[in-house]
Amino acid sequence: MTHRLPRLLHPGAWWLWATTLAIAASRTTNPLLLVAIIAITGYVVASRRPASPWSASYAMFLTIGLVCIGVRLTLFALVGGAPGTHILVRLPVVPLPHWMAGVRLGGPITAEGLAASAYDGLRLGVILCCIGAANALTSPRRLLKSLPGALYEAGVAVTVALAFAPQAVAAVGRLRAARRIRGRHDRGVRRIRGLAIPVLEGALDRSVDLAAAMDARGFGRNGAATQRVRRTTAALTLAGLLAMVASTYGLVARSAPAGLGVPLLVGGAALTAAGFIVGAKRGGRTRYRPDPWRLPEWLVALTGIAAATGVLLGPARELWPSTYPLVAPPLPAVPFLALLVAVLPAWIAPPLPRVRAAGSTTAARSVGSRQAVRVAS
Amino acid sequence: MTAPGVVRLRPRSAAAMAAVTIVGLFGFGWPLLDARLAGASSQTAHSSDASWLFVGLLTLLLVIVLAEISEGGIDAKAVAVLGVLAGCGAALRPLSGGVTGFSFAFFLLIPAGRVFGRSFGFVLGAITLLASALLTGGVGPWLPFEMLGFAWTGFGAGCLPRMTGRAEVYLLAGYGAVSGFLYGLLLNLSFWPFAQYLPQQIAFVPGGDVYTNVVHWIRFDLTTSLGFDIPRAVGNAILILFLGGPVLAALRRVSRRANFNAVPTFSPQPSEGLPTS
Known part of the structure; x- marks a missing residue:
């Protein structure tokens, strides 16, 4: 059980976990699932964030997310525009200049429209929450250290x-x-x-x-790189760049052949990555105390991927609950259970190292406990 | 006066920069073009997929540009000046606050791009935004767009025509106003398709034709973001007008002191008075 030694998880693992959760959140407007994602990220952040200045960023992002929902609801209440039959309130209509023709200020607010905009605002807010979790859990310095x-x-x-x-x-x-x-x-x-x-x-x-x-x-x-290595790097990187530029045309232009975009994009990314790997040999640089990528990192990343896959596999009818007619959102079993897997990093991730600043006794205790763990393992 | 080539621009870095610029133009402009991805599905949620795709693609390409430029094109002095200027910019950015849309970071970026050259401006813009986001814990999908917008601003500052004295400061102030304004318009484009809560007349129409979307976008700028863009443009111009001269002087001084790209010259004959042994 060497991985129970207190240490910080590799920042890449946290970013993978958070990004996959954000992807899961972007594929649903079901409020039950979205609230579950908030709860999961909140719990994991609360139990595994290091004591650092940026660890407050989860609360900051949560606030921004709430503002998102608030702005969205206010704008909806002001300009309306969604279909619906259950009228909650009727606001007075404000006349507007002619160049804004078609925009209506005020008027009836329907329950259906309110629910639809709340769902959409919540989705954006939850994506922000996931990003905030990654910001809170990882140290930017460590992230920079593990750059290629x-x-x-x-x-x-x-x-x-x-x-x-x-x-x-x-x-x-x-x-x-x-x-x-x-x-x-x-x-x-x-x-x-x-x-x-x-x-x-x-x-x-x-x-x-x-x-x-x-x-x-x-x-x-720089360490000496041979002519061949340099040429290979250049060729791979340039070919990859070209492929990626071409792929944007395939993605955006309607006249382009259908299968052009994504395969070219993936191929280009792979070529450039190969160029990076070949080019990295030139360095001859060593890392000072590199962050290891061990079993907990794999597991944390996998829980995120499992959650996203589970949500993607869910039935569309339950992931995008109807607001017109307005129904109570159902709880899809597979996506919900898959999401619950993503809370496991709160236990899988190794415990945080203690901060030594709090005085000699804590420091001593910390060292003692670390030795105890080492003996136990 | 200017010292171009503090960051050397080799053909490969230039190719990478051109690539990120082309993809960036698509990344910002896809809502205005006849977007296949946006039109592919009637479900509104899928229309934002194109934007997510460009977030990934632009991140990847910015990484490649930084890697390409740093490979052999950057020395210790350039890294140190880049780091310190980006640090100053990152420290200034939260001071100005997002309320007025006005940002202090421009007033360092534009003179620096002017003095140290366009590729330095490009890298400085990207790195300032990255450092600022890392400091404030603000890394998110908006980051590649902001980085690219700032990088273009720095690059453009390096491309301005040669001028000296007071005229140069006026030129930079004018550029600061224009770029501050354009930066706002461009960044609007990056999140505008996500803002589906907007009234129909100013909202993005997925799969709609170019004309409709351009008109809606301009209306959106006029109605919502002008209050941020104009203070930014005016603020940039005023700051550069008053501080541009001393800032330029300070940057030129460090460029002379650090003696970037100094070429040693050897006289054919040893000068007299040296011991000959």
């Missing part, structure tokens, strides 16, 4: 940006204090100018120092 080798330089640039952004905010605070001490109380653009330019100058100076430090440590030196 071909993206190494871009990944470093993003890492530098992530590390630098809080420093820039701190620099603004420092400069503001310094200006206050000197008795300068500029307003408006002059104030922004007095803050922004010194912050930028300082940042740029720092970037030159950083570049010197990186250069001195051998950053950007």
Whole structure:
């Protein structure tokens, strides 16, 4: 049972799990299933999110989702437009200029239309919830660390940006204090100018120092790649790009042959991926403490895939419950049971490592428990 | 004055950029074109499949562009400046808030694209948005579209004609206004098909003809997003007008200090006064 050691799950596994759940949510408007997905993501996030600044993003996305539903319902109530016979309220009709002809403000609000827009808003809200769960569960730094080798330089640039952004905010605070001490109380653009330019100058100076430090440590030196490897990479990547560009034409243009789009897209993606794999050999770079991909990662990803498959297999009549006529949404058995599988990561994922910041006693206890686990395994 | 080629643009990176641009145009513009995917099914839910497809495709292509550009085209200095500028942009972005639609990030991106060249502008735009999304936990299906919109803005700033002095600042301010406005219009296109709750006269018509959808889209822009786009355009222009000069100077200074793409020159004769041994 080595995987019960406290550690963070590979961010890729969480993203796979969340994306598959979002796909499941996008294929249904059944409120029972959608609420089940909210409950599942909420439970998993509550039990497996690390203590980090971004772990609050689930609540943020949940709020955005609620706003989505609210906006949707309000707009529906204002402009209406859906068929229905059960009239709940009649709002006064507001006359509009002629170029908005056809748009009606106010008028009757029907139960059917309200239900339809609530279902659709809920669906979008649940997709947002799934994305928020992935944001809350994974650390962006770890995600960047597990980028493929071909993206190494871009990944470093993003890492530098992530590390630098809080420093820039701190620099603004420092400069503001310094200006206050000197008795300068500029307003408006002059104030922004007095803050922004010194912050930028300082940042740029720092970037030159950083570049010197990186250069001195051998950053950007590539291992020698043979001519053949380089040519193969170029050929594979370019062919893949061409195929993918051609596939968009197949996907969008109606005159294109029917089977052109998706196969070309998949083929192009495969070619480019092959190019990446061949190209990654040039690096000769090693990773510092890479995140492992073990059994729990496989299981977490599989639970998401199982849930999405279950929902996709459900009968359309129950996945898209009728709102006209308005009926109580049925609970489809197969999709619901499949969704329940997706809550298992709350137990499958290894327990979170404890944060040591809370004082020596907790730290000691944490180390002790970790050793105990190791002995038990 | 400008130092193009801080990020070297090799034929392969140029091809990748062209590919992502073409696919991006389709990705933004499919609702306006006669969309086969949108028309394939009468069920409204399926009309958004095309958009999801482009989310995946654009992500993939942006990854390829970043990989292509970084392979051999980027050195430590470019990475450091990219990272620091993207960090500044990412820190500025939440400060401005989404309420007015006005974003501080433009006013760094446009001078940087101008000074360091168009491919640097492209990469900086993409990376600023990525870093900002990662910092605020805002990674989602909108990210590739925002990244591409910002990348195009940076690229365009690098393509502007050569000018100096005050005229350059006016040029950049004008570009800031135009690009801020166009950015809003473009990003509207990326989520407009999802907004099925809109009244029929401004909503996306799945499978409808080009004319209808273009008219509806323009109406949608006029009625809903103009209140965000105009403050963004005006804000960009004002900020660049007042801060553009010093920002350009600071960026040019670092470009000289870091001595990007310096070519060592050797004189044919050793200069006098050196010890000869």
